[in-house]
Amino acid sequence: MSGKSKNNNPKSNPKGPMPIKVIKRLPIYYRYLFDLMERRVERISSGKLGEKLDLTSSQIRQDLSYLGSFGQRGYGYNVYELHDEIGKILGINRNMQMVLIGGGNLGKAIANYPKFSQRGFLIKAIFDRDLDLIGEKINGVPIYNVNKLAAYLDNFEIDIGIIATPPEAAEEMAQILINNGIKGIWNFAPVTFDIRNDVLIENVHISESLFTLSCRIKEKYEN
């Protein structure tokens, strides 16, 4: 990794396993650096980056030190290099194979989102139990009967299972994914899984951020 950076200073070596807090911030950097690229910004200081992302500049320097040495004191970070390097660490453009369970509105929104496939996140098959949907396609991807899910996972190498089902079905689907060797679950159903397994799970609990917003509005306007 550090061999590709211009600065071959020994300090530029990665510092070992990245803490989960840093991992969770990388996508935030990644997205914002992309924004900057679109605006043709070539360099950014840790101070400016921090201001925009609500972090201190020392936190940013600390986080990015896990990537090797990109910043030069007084010059800031090269936006393109940093975006590229974070992308590699995030496994972007590396072809993650995914299945999507649930072909309703949310499933449709996910399957139609163009940025995922552009970045190598490929939905290979969709599963649903609705007979009206089975046999149809979303964004060119076929919808199969959910009772074929285990057999499909047995035949194809899939990294990530996306759960976009109603909450009642989510735990059962997660169990099928786990039993068939999935590496990670990207869960949109509003449930906390009661699963004893070390499979990696990322939850998108959409309503949580609405409740947070509502709480902040209440704090600001009613106290």
Place this chain on the structure above:
Amino acid sequence: MSGKSKNNNPKSNPKGPMPIKVIKRLPIYYRYLFDLMERRVERISSGKLGEKLDLTSSQIRQDLSYLGSFGQRGYGYNVYELHDEIGKILGINRNMQMVLIGGGNLGKAIANYPKFSQRGFLIKAIFDRDLDLIGEKINGVPIYNVNKLAAYLDNFEIDIGIIATPPEAAEEMAQILINNGIKGIWNFAPVTFDIRNDVLIENVHISESLFTLSCRIKEKYEN
């Protein structure tokens, strides 16, 4: 607030303004307590709660002390009381009026999500620029031309604007919402707003959690 709790110990008074970190955790507690209620669990200790939510029990006691005194040493928290109190703080069942901008797949998923209206988050109108959608309804809510948005906000008291548009349109929509006195923006577009205004914004950047998952898979399976 503390008058409603059984324990009238003076220590049970709220400790002043709630830090944003605590505010962000309240919806997580809220959802998990709801899960427990569905499973008829009546009490839970801070230790168990912490285990499930990846927090230490002292963090949990600290967070919940902002609500007044609910836990009793050795007895844990009353699930129903705690859920109810957090719901009040989150402004749930208090009727938040919302408009939704963008009636595509994601907008449809949001407008059809039954739990929001059940909890008092009401979508009053939907706006889009697609002439095929204007005049239609989603879940009973009419879709208007987006050029009517400013006038609508002028006539009705709306708390929250939901942005579910493509990224190119998001900043312009945010500006219209802000110019017309919105209190909070719930943004699903993958952009970082370049807006100098103290309006409250909560972002749901869906792809960030996919990238986090991908990074964790890479760390676990490829190192």
